[in-house]
Amino acid sequence: MLEVTALSKTFAGFKAVNQANLAVEKGEIVAVIGPNGAGKTTLFNLITGIIKPDSGRVLFKKEDITGLAPYEVCRKRISRSFQIVNVFQRLTVFENVQISVLSREKKTWNLFTPSASLAIKETDEILESVGLLKKKNRTTALLSHGDRKVLEIAMALGGSPEFLILDEPTAGMAAEETSRCIDLIKKLSRTMGLTILFCEHDMEIVFGIANRIMVMVRGGTVIQGSCGEVRCNEAVQDAYLGGSDTCLKAS
Amino acid sequence: MSRKTLLGLGLGIIALLLLPLFLPRFYVYLASIILLYGLLATSLNLVLGYGGIFQFHHAVFYGVGAYGTTLMLMKTSLPALCAFIAGPLVSAAFGFLLGIICIRLSKLYFGMLQISLGSLVWVIVYRWYAFTGGDDGIHGIPMPEMLSSPKSAYYFTLIITLVSLFIMWKMIRSPFGSVLQGIRDNPVRSEMIGINVRRHQLLALVLAGFFAGVAGSLFVVVDNTVFPDMLFWTLSLEIVIMCLLGGWFTFLGPMLGAAVIVALRTFVSTYTDYWALVLGITMMLVIFFLPSGILGYVEDKFKRGFIEPEIEEQ
Ligand SMILES: Nc1ncnc2c1ncn2[C@@H]1O[C@H](COP(=O)(O)OP(=O)(O)O)[C@@H](O)[C@H]1O
Ligand SMILES: [Mg+2]
Numbered sequence: 331m332l333e334v335t336a337l338s339k340t341f342a343g344f345k346a347v348n349q350a351n352l353a354v355e356k357g358e359i360v361a362v363i364g365p366n367g368a369g370k371t372t373l374f375n376l377i378t379g380i381i382k383p384d385s386g387r388v389l390f391k392k393e394d395i396t397g398l399a400p401y402e403v404c405r406k407r408i409s410r411s412f413q414i415v416n417v418f419q420r421l422t423v424f425e426n427v428q429i430s431v432l433s434r435e436k437k438t439w440n441l442f443t444p445s446a447s448l449a450i451k452e453t454d455e456i457l458e459s460v461g462l463l464k465k466k467n468r469t470t471a472l473l474s475h476g477d478r479k480v481l482e483i484a485m486a487l488g489g490s491p492e493f494l495i496l497d498e499p500t501a502g503m504a505a506e507e508t509s510r511c512i513d514l515i516k517k518l519s520r521t522m523g524l525t526i527l528f529c530e531h532d533m534e535i536v537f538g539i540a541n542r543i544m545v546m547v548r549g550g551t552v553i554q555g556s557c558g559e560v561r562c563n564e565a566v567q568d569a570y571l572g573g574s575d576t577c578l579k580a581s
Numbered sequence: 582m583s584r585k586t587l588l589g590l591g592l593g594i595i596a597l598l599l600l601p602l603f604l605p606r607f608y609v610y611l612a613s614i615i616l617l618y619g620l621l622a623t624s625l626n627l628v629l630g631y632g633g634i635f636q637f638h639h640a641v642f643y644g645v646g647a648y649g650t651t652l653m654l655m656k657t658s659l660p661a662l663c664a665f666i667a668g669p670l671v672s673a674a675f676g677f678l679l680g681i682i683c684i685r686l687s688k689l690y691f692g693m694l695q696i697s698l699g700s701l702v703w704v705i706v707y708r709w710y711a712f713t714g715g716d717d718g719i720h721g722i723p724m725p726e727m728l729s730s731p732k733s734a735y736y737f738t739l740i741i742t743l744v745s746l747f748i749m750w751k752m753i754r755s756p757f758g759s760v761l762q763g764i765r766d767n768p769v770r771s772e773m774i775g776i777n778v779r780r781h782q783l784l785a786l787v788l789a790g791f792f793a794g795v796a797g798s799l800f801v802v803v804d805n806t807v808f809p810d811m812l813f814w815t816l817s818l819e820i821v822i823m824c825l826l827g828g829w830f831t832f833l834g835p836m837l838g839a840a841v842i843v844a845l846r847t848f849v850s851t852y853t854d855y856w857a858l859v860l861g862i863t864m865m866l867v868i869f870f871l872p873s874g875i876l877g878y879v880e881d882k883f884k885r886g887f888i889e890p891e892i893e894e895q
Contacts, residue, residue, distance in 0.1 A: 378773060404775035416773075418766035420830070421759075429763045430774040432756045438776060439784075440756045448756060489774055 331356040331525050332493060337376055337386030338549075346372045348549035350386070354493075354527055359519050360554075361536045362529040364546035370529040371413055373546065374497050378410050379403040390493070404433075409491035411482035413498045417470045424466040426481060428453045430488025453488070460484045460514060476507035483514065494518065496528035500535065508535070515539060537561075597739055601732045609731050610803065613738045615843045617799040620742045622823040622835030623749060624792035629821070630829035631753055632785045633765030635692035638699030639793055639820050641679070644812025646672040646794025648706065648713060651722050651807045661725045668801075669794030675702075676790020680783045696814060707809040718808025722801055734803045741799060745792055750832060752788065761785055815857065822860060826867050828874025837876055 334352040338345065347369040354360045362370050375381040377388055379400040388396045390406055398406075418426050431449040432438055440448075457463040460480050470478060479499060486494060499515065500508045516539060518524045530536050536543060537557050544554040545566050553563050560566055601609045625639040650668030654661060683694045706713045713719070728737055752758050760781055764771045768778050801807060810816065819842060827838025842863075849859050871878050 380769065380773070399777075400769075400772035401775050401777050404773060410773060412770070416767055416770045418763045418770065420766050421762060425759060426763075429756075429759050429771075429776075432759065433775040437756045438760045438781065441752050441758075442755055444751075444754050445756050445759045446754065485770070485774060 331358075331391060332377070332527065333387075333389040334373075334377065335387045335389075337373065337388065338384050339372055339376055339381060340384055345549050347376060347383075349551070350546065350549065351551045352527075352544050352554060354525060356525055357519075357523060358541045359515070359526045359528070359539055361540035361543045362527070362546055363531075363533070363536055363543060364529075368546045369549040370546055371497055372549075374410060374495050374527075374529070377403075378408065378495065404489055407490065407492040408495065409486035409489040409493070410495035411479070411486050411497060411499060413501060415475070415478045415482060417478060417481055417485065419471045420469070422467050422469055423462055423473065423481060423484075424453060424457065426470055427456050427484045427488050430485045431456070434489045456484050456487045459517075460487070461510065476503045476511075479503060479507075480511065480514070483511075483518075487518075491524065493525045493527070496526065498529055498531065500530065500532065508532075512539060594743065598736075601735050606731055609735050611843070611847060613731070613735045613799075613803040615840050616738050616742045617796045617803065618820075618823065618843055619836035619839035620745055620799070621793055621796035622820050622827070622839045623746060623832070624789045624796065625820050626824045626829055626832075626835045627749055627753070627761075627792070628782075628785050628789045629824055630831075630834075631758065631765060632761045632782060632789075634782055634785065635688055636695065636786070636789065637692035637821065638695045638814060638817045639789070640814070640816035641699040641702050641812045642672040642676055642790040642793035643797040643800075643816070643820075644706065644807075644809070645675050645702070646797030647801050647807045647811055648797075649794065650798040650801050651719055652712070654722060654801075655719065661728075665798050668798040669791045672794025672797065673787050673791035676787045676793075677783065680786035680790075684779050684783055684786070696817075699812065699817070700814060703809060703812050703814075706812060713809070714807075716809055718806055720806045722805045722807070724802060724805060728802050731803075737802055738799045741795060745795055746836075749788075749792060753832065757781070757784070819860065822864050822867070824874075826863065826871070826874055828877035828880070830873060831876040831880060834874050834876040838874065841875075 332352070332354040334350060337347055337350045339347045350369070350373055352362070362373065364370055372381065376383045379398045379402065382397050386396070387394060390408060395403060395406060418429070428445065428449050431452045432445070435449060437448060454463060457466050460483060462477065462480060462484060465473065465477065470481060473481065479502070483496065483499065496515070500511045503511060512535060515526065515528070519526055540557060542554060542556055543560040545552040545560060552565050553560060600612055604612070621639070621643050625636060628634040628636045646668040649671035650664045653659065653664035653667045679695060679698055682698065683691045686694055707716050709715065728734055760771070760776055764776070764778050764781060772778050797811065800811070823838035823842050824835045825838070826841060827836065828834025845859065845863070846856055850856050867874070873881060
């Protein structure tokens, strides 16, 4: 479904993403792992158009979407959440998601119908599915960090995506919030049939939910393969997992 | 909207309707000026408070609207109504033009470029004697019979202002208004949920320009003059302060700010020539002590009563 080929981006001489390759099939959950500063966020920014790549290609459903503006990427049914919480902080939880729904329904040029009467059902459904319905009237500035991370996902869902990109969805969450978030991701994949690409630091989470894993080091792709293949890859162990016993333990 | 608010609004409007029956001529004039400045500040707030766009030279659109209407009245034989419609439309067109040039820049840079381009417009108006009357401006602009007394000018201003406010209020509550506030809070996120940020901002700038032009035309009705200072940057500063003082995240804040500033200016300038100094000090006091403005402060106090218990129960 998504195919990234030799994608590169240099910031002032620093190769943040360097010849990265990635393939995601429909219905899969693919994880990108790699140490801090490996270029995971930058890779997601390149795919979603927030940053323009220097070279390389991004194909989505066989269509070239390299260098499209973020709003155009979104209209191809690719949504994402951000690592650093990126919501509308003066608006309520409901409004945050509603704007996303209104945008998908192409109602944003409507100047005279009250927003309060539009997209209510759709928005409530999304809030229900992520478990934020009870807090819908709260200003986002008053939410806990974990709830704001979940709101990130809810906003992404407002665009009715086929392809969902999550940048460290559980980062900074308490243990209980984390497990709820993981259940949510599984649910999105299973019951809604979303294809999901995410990155995550916690290896347990990664091996728990990913079908396949792409390992990124210093901006480049080390390997992409099944969990087992990645676990037993020597280069990965040297660079990231550290120690060869992880492979043995797993098998 | 709650019943109480509606009742308050109704009473306010009745008071405004009755006001000329009691007040002497000068105060009727002053009330008209407050109304049209309030409209002007509200139109700025559409892009400043709700859109998060640093529109630092809003007076340009006010001045262009006033000159547009005046020149139509003086140089053509079209009915006055055409002139009153043309002024705001010219302002809206200007909003589009300046917008499309400045919109590529972000935040402060947008404001700086706008100040420079706006000052250019001011210079043209100031120098082009043959067309705009130069630094003298144009005086004794003929009004249709209906609008020639201060009282009728007041009622005209009141009605147009109320209608304009109502339209802007609807817009802020529309999907477009929601999107605009989303863009203010977070442009990157807005793009990522499928919104073409620049285009929405551009429309906001056009609308703000239009209503600033309406305010400009109203000034022509009330004062029967135009002069280049109407689009000088100091007025722009004054309008920004009206928004900040009244509360730039509230709808009626700018109107309140306009009332305070216009009253203060009228009062202060009978005692001293240092209005700019008073304005500067006001601005500093507001920024330090009332960062969300008078109405913003009141609203915060009011809201907190509702929200805090809700958090505690968590
Ligand atoms: N906009 C930017 N300008 C300059 N350097 C950047 C920018 N974005 C990211 N980088 C650099 O690129 C590298 C990769 O960052 P990032 O993609 O955030 O890594 P990760 O998400 O894997 O932790 C980091 O060294 C970071 O400092
Ligand atoms: Mg990152």
